[in-house]
Amino acid sequence: MEQPTYQSQKEANASTSRRSFFRQGLVLGGAGIIGAVLGGAGTIGAGRLSTVQARSNGPSNSSLTKGDVAILRFLSAAEILETDLWQQYNELGGIQDSEVPGGSGSAPYIKALAVLDGDMSQYIHDNTEDEISHFTFINAYLASKGADPVNLEKFRTLQGSKATGAQHVGRLTNLMKLTVDTSYWTRYRSRTKNPEFGDTFPAAVPGLLKGQFPAIPRDDNDLSPNNHIQAIANTAGFHFGFIEQGGTSLYPSLAQRVSNGEVLRILLSIGPTETAHFQTWHDKAGNAPALKDPTNGLVFPNLNASGGEDTQTNLIMPEPTIFLNRKFPAVSIIRPTETAGVAMGAVKSLMDDGLFIGQSPEFLKVLQDLATQADAAERQS
Numbered sequence: 187m188e189q190p191t192y193q194s195q196k197e198a199n200a201s202t203s204r205r206s207f208f209r210q211g212l213v214l215g216g217a218g219i220i221g222a223v224l225g226g227a228g229t230i231g232a233g234r235l236s237t238v239q240a241r242s243n244g245p246s247n248s249s250l251t252k253g254d255v256a257i258l259r260f261l262s263a264a265e266i267l268e269t270d271l272w273q274q275y276n277e278l279g280g281i282q283d284s285e286v287p288g289g290s291g292s293a294p295y296i297k298a299l300a301v302l303d304g305d306m307s308q309y310i311h312d313n314t315e316d317e318i319s320h321f322t323f324i325n326a327y328l329a330s331k332g333a334d335p336v337n338l339e340k341f342r343t344l345q346g347s348k349a350t351g352a353q354h355v356g357r358l359t360n361l362m363k364l365t366v367d368t369s370y371w372t373r374y375r376s377r378t379k380n381p382e383f384g385d386t387f388p389a390a391v392p393g394l395l396k397g398q399f400p401a402i403p404r405d406d407n408d409l410s411p412n413n414h415i416q417a418i419a420n421t422a423g424f425h426f427g428f429i430e431q432g433g434t435s436l437y438p439s440l441a442q443r444v445s446n447g448e449v450l451r452i453l454l455s456i457g458p459t460e461t462a463h464f465q466t467w468h469d470k471a472g473n474a475p476a477l478k479d480p481t482n483g484l485v486f487p488n489l490n491a492s493g494g495e496d497t498q499t500n501l502i503m504p505e506p507t508i509f510l511n512r513k514f515p516a517v518s519i520i521r522p523t524e525t526a527g528v529a530m531g532a533v534k535s536l537m538d539d540g541l542f543i544g545q546s547p548e549f550l551k552v553l554q555d556l557a558t559q560a561d562a563a564e565r566q567s
């Protein structure tokens with residue numbers, strides 16, 4: 187009989203104590219929810235939970251720290267959510283093909299998106315494909331290390347668009363009641379401020395913060411009048427930038443607490459693709475025409491009218507600003523990249539965005555639990 191190694195005995199002990207924790211959790215009513223998301227393909231069980239939380243003994247080629255697993259699992263969940271929202275955009279406004287199947291397009295919506303750039307449909311398709319690849323890769327990597335992939339399928343309960351071109355399937359995210367924060371626009375143009383110094387930034391499109399607006403046609407009644415469907419396309423254009431600037435900050439922020447070199451490489455290799463997306467959408471949103479939606483009064487201003495740099499549309503590269511300490515010279519950087527609490531901050535910003543309107547408290551609890559675990563990760567050297 188093979189002798190148990192110190193490592194496996196340590197894991198067995200840890201697993202036992204985790205099982206008692208799990209039982210306590212059941213009494214408290216939280217573990218069922220945690221188990222639901224931890225279990226691949228909906229399987230729930232203490233055995234699988236112990237697998238997920240195992241291997242807290244430092245980095246090696248064959249095992250991951252508990253913190254690295256938590257970070258990857260949170261990122262997997264974030265990528266699943268990104269995929270869900272991008273899939274909805276692609277069905278109506280992108281290109282439906284073997285790489286990104288589903289839906290058949292909405293000609294009036296595609297035409298309105300094309301006002302921002304003639305290649306919008308291709309870019310929407312490519313961003314969607316990238317997100318699919320992100321969560322698929324992270325889940326496969328987790329499985330290869332004996333950790334459970336994330337599965338949110340049971341929360342696919344939201345009604346999506348009823349417009350011609352959309353699939354009639356359950357959704358995880360809601361793109362029809364968005365409150366889009368466009369302060370990223372002025373944040374990346376400021377030369378003197380940084381959110382990490384407590385600075386706040388005005389929205390480029392203040393109206394998008396003052397209501398709940400669709401970024402896809404809710405049904406075919408949304409396809410006219412012209413300034414209404416254009417406002418929906420404009421909302422999408424600014425929302426694309428909002429989503430991808432989030433990923434642009436999230437990866438470098440979490441990378442600072444990764445332990446294993448290969449996991450760090452994953453974060454450093456996926457993160458900059460989010461920045462590539464952001465850069466593209468940052469450019470395209472600047473082409474959204476100034477207008478007022480006649481159905482709800484939503485105004486898209488002429489961002490170049492003020493003559494100031496804070497909203498100038500062709501300033502799509504990060505302006506140099508303060509970083510770490512005001513004594514240093516200004517530097518062009520991603521902002522913010524602060525690591526403390528970043529996962530929960532990401533969940534909050536998606537909630538504030540309206541993406542989860544209609545989702546169950548159980549879904550939000552699962553996301554918050556994943557974020558809490560990721561935010562508890564500490565770098566081990």
Ligand SMILES: [Fe+2]
Pocket residue numbers: 265268316317320433460
């Ligand atoms: Fe992604």
Ligand SMILES: [Fe+2]
Pocket residue numbers: 268317429430433460463
């Ligand atoms: Fe993304």
